[in-house]
Amino acid sequence: MPMRTRFTIWRTLATGVVAILTAAFLTPAAAQAATQQSRSPRESRPVYSYAHAVREAVWVDTGLDGDGDGKTDRVAADIVRPAEPARQGRKVPVIMDASPYYSCCGRGNESQVKTYDGYGHVVQMPLFYDNYFVPRGYAFVGVDLAGTNRSDGCVDVGGRSDILSAKSVVDWLNGRARAYTTRTGTKTVRATWTDGRTGMIGKSWDATIANGVAATGVKGLKTIVPISGISSWYDYYFAQGAPLYEGGPDELAGYVQSDEARAHCAAVQKKLADGSPRSGDWTGLWTERDYVKDAGRVRASVFLVHGMQDLNVRTKHFGQWWDALAAHGVERKIWLSQTGHVDPFDYRRGAWVDTLHRWFDHELLGYDNGIDREPMADVERHPGQWVTSRVWPPAGTRTTTLHPAPGSRAGVGTLGLHAASGTETFTDDPKRSETDWAARLTTSTPEKAGFLTAPLTHDLRLSGSSTVTVTATPSTASAHLSAVLVDLGPDTIRDYADAAEGITTLDNRTCWGASTAGDSSCFKETRAKTAQVDYTVFSRGWADLGHYASLGKGVPLTPGRAYTMTLRLAATDHVVPEGHRLALIVAGTDKDLIDPPSTTPTLAVSLSGTAARLPLVGGAAAFARATADATGAAPSPKALHGVRAPRTAEHIPG
Template identity: 75%
Template sequence: MPKRVRARRPRFLRSTLVIAATAALVLTGVLPSNAAQATRPSTTAAADSGHPVRESKPVYAYDTAVRESVWVDTGFDGDGDGKNDRVGVDIVRPREPAAQGRKVPVIMDASPYYSCCGRGNESQKKTYDAQGNPIGFPLYYDNYFVPRGYAFVAVDLAGTNRSDGCVDVGGRSDIQSAKAVIDWLNGRAHAYTTRTGTARTQASWTNGRTGMIGKSWDGTIANGVAATGVRGLETIVPISAISSWYDYYFSKGAPLYDSGPEWLSDYVDSPEARARCAAVQKRLVDEAPRTGDWTRLWDERNYVPDARKVKASVFVVHGMQDLNVRMQHVGPWWDALGKAGVDRKIWLSQTGHVDPFDFRRATWVTTLHRWFDHELLGYDNGIDREPMADIERAPDQWSTSATWPPRTTAATTLRPATGTQSGVGTLGLRPATGTETFTDDPGRNETDWAAQIDRSTPDKAGFTTKPLTRDLRLSGSSRVTVTATPSTPTAHLSAVLVDLGPATIRDYGASGEGISTLPDRTCWGASTPGDSACYKETAAKKADVGATVVSRGWADLGNYASDRTGRPLTPGKRYTITLDLGATDHVVPAGHRLALIVAGTDQDLIDPPADRPTLTLDLARTSAKVPFVGGAAAFARATSGTATAAPHTTGRDQVHPPRATHRIPGGSAS
């Protein structure tokens, strides 16, 4: 698709600084007497040069900050009552700047979860006093940033909490809920002091410069709003966010969950919305068929084609083992943003669906502070000259990459072949012939397959390289093309890349998805009696394993002719389809092996087909394109010579099997 390249600030291409893991300042309050200092830029010394760097400081009083609610006219009638929907917006902002004639930027989190489910690791909800005035705001954004001269704006999506309208799960109503607020902040929309009244109010206290942030559905809304190109949105920080809602529910026709978006909307709808949104619910059912066929509903909820409209910078955070919002949402969005010339930064962790506040807290708060200072206040603090990517290699062990994926990365075609030993196929650069056969077993999953890679089992076809003689890095998205003959009219396929060898990883399949919540609390900003800045600490939950799944993908073989429409299969006929595996960044160490596994249903990660097929792979027409740093030459060097294989422990070791722990893009660690 065409992409428009625009002149922008310097992109994150040069590795001239290293982000220090600096402990964030712990605040229990701020001194009002310091407020006058806010008219003078604060400075700190840059780590690399000694030159002063501007940094926002906690000079405003949090306890006397303005806390108010407004209702913004969305210009959209989602519930069909003949009136424009109004969305509830709760605001907390420092009181002093307005008295000084200064305007402040906005950090905004638009969410459907503020009343139904809560936000963050401790499931915090908004709280109000008896008159309906906001008292408590979930998460630390208000506590930390309001004393530093930012406003925090918490938006209830249409159909949730105190908003009119209906939840339409990533569609026009969801996106317009948040976009209208940015328009109001920039003087282009109307807001009212009450939900039904006529008294208008203006956002005269802000300069309109807005940064959106949020995890899961919240981050998804940030993606969608940025894709409208709305003026005033300067940056977004999508955490574990969706880029295409079809890919949340299906993977080339293979269903990932046993329900569609109507379940989600019903889960977060306010009681009033449930009573008036039957038409929206019906559309979510009718236009999201369980066949996995692509409809116009999915076009409306696919933000990737509109990456060319994005004017905001984008700081992506995602867990490489997120089995809720899977890594398939990262690669296409990231690549499209790059083609559009968007300023980008990325963190990739070993966790599942977890916020960086809960897996790298001190460094995250410091980095986010610098990011917003740069993007919303315009401070030259050097963050735009630092490495583009931070990648977790082992629990709490991070590396950086100047660009992501690295410029030397090239897709390399690997070909599976029948091995000389029983049950052990090979994986290499040379074309092969022959066949492999397996039968779909819906009770088996990728952990089972990897544990038995060196044994012939009826539920999979497995292929491995020789033990590597040097480290080999994968960076980006892989594709596996499979030619298979099914025995039944329906068949699902899974393809996984596996690092075979001992390692200590985050236990992403367990409760917490790679973190343990501890009883002790640390504080990240100023507190009031109704809004604490103190949160439970966390630690990495680790597991010793003999194999690590690096990347995975799925498809309904019936989608062989089209990504958008499935067809019945003719038993005994050969079909070819390409599976898109999620993006990753993983180093396979010397002594380990890289494996490709092709199988049927990946238990708990996709739903099984109507039949239980046996599939025969044509190996001459089956291959994997894998993004190696250094390309085919790097793979050839790593697989040349003789190396001693690192022990590969069979069984599950100490890791929990993968499981779809959530049916919503949120959950207890949301």
């Protein structure tokens, strides 16, 4: 449940008084607009000049010496803010995006980078945030993380330097840190133009930094809007001991770092490499980069956005972060799309800009616009079709234990509420993936064990995070496990496995805010890229069986001995409709998503020691109702219709 207590009567009264007082300092047109903004419903209006906005750069002292040059590192913060409020003695809040991508890789669907004039002031700030919000009375601050673009220091991939790069700027905005007018000079500058109220936003790595800064509990950070963000860096590279990608954080740092950092940061690169062994063991490096454990320190509200088919920053990240925030009563809101790693600006543009506008007005300006009383969750049920939930997961969601059981054919079992005995056997085949398994669900194949319900007689909704406990006896000293949930039946979905992950970029542009010659607010439109499918993999999880006892240290397995391990699956919100089947697959290596073990084991799965615990809306009663009197057989799945198998995951969370 979201917490409402921060927004009490005093806040509405205070902002109303401010609006009335400041109207006296405005031009007649601006005064009229400000007076209108004091009335219900509240909404900030574009009454300030973007063309004449103040553009400046400061370098904030982080207090760290990451590159070991004997001087504390300074991070660059480029600022675009309306000129009029400062001249009238009024202060504005800040929207901030701290990123490593401002020069190396670009931001957004069109890969925009920062550009500068001859004085070193930013001309183009990527994305629409400055174009749209600066005329509405916000400042926008784009921060170069340590070791990137114009900042000192070294990239440490989610560690202390990364987080303090951004936190130090929040501190400076609130009068607690020192900043300079140049990278190496001694002239200091204060942020006298802001009230210190800051909201952080960003996608992927940027979103991750917002999560990490919020987890410090820094004062002045009022809200974060993390889009496809990482909540624990271990879970970006490993799934319970199973390696997810080749390479590691040292390679990622090398990709985004500046030339200056590349020349001075070899020691940091080595520390990253040494602290992230491909064994999958949890080390101190991962503890430093785990923000979930510090969710209790979060003071900011959280508007979380994620694609439910994101195979780059997988949905486990938002699931565990959301659950931890909920446990500590953090005010929160969520959007879940059918896309992969995609910004909502590129799949629900008009609604996104409007909702984000209202969210920042509420959180940073204190406007009582009712957004905190609206449904907590928006979920994309079909491409472009959205439903809402008053709370998320919905009221009545219950963790329900389903058990696999032998079927009438070897290798094709059933899934239900009652435990059963028996054994199913499969042999790891690193050439097969979740899509191969799903396409053969109704057929016995040697690389998987599959368990299905009969065709459902009512819709069945899963909302939240699942776990699957597996008891398996391996034939070799190493083994990896995969557990996959499948909706078996025809559907039209976003083509998340396409290179664009569910969207098609068009040639026409729409404009969102004011423009200048060097910074256009007009961006290419998109539409949903869809595909017809016979099944949908909607949640998955992986693990190395050698880490069954502890993530801290994997061990060789004893062939012939049974081991039990619980796999944590990706969070989701999915409806298996009437007539479809719900399926659980247990297998080994999931091609292109986890690396194979050093051996090729055969595993005997004990059905009595294996169970799936699923977040069903309505709980066991809903499952019993959906499977009551279910008879007959659904059509066998075919090869993928239009949706390709997931491509090899990229190494960059961008």
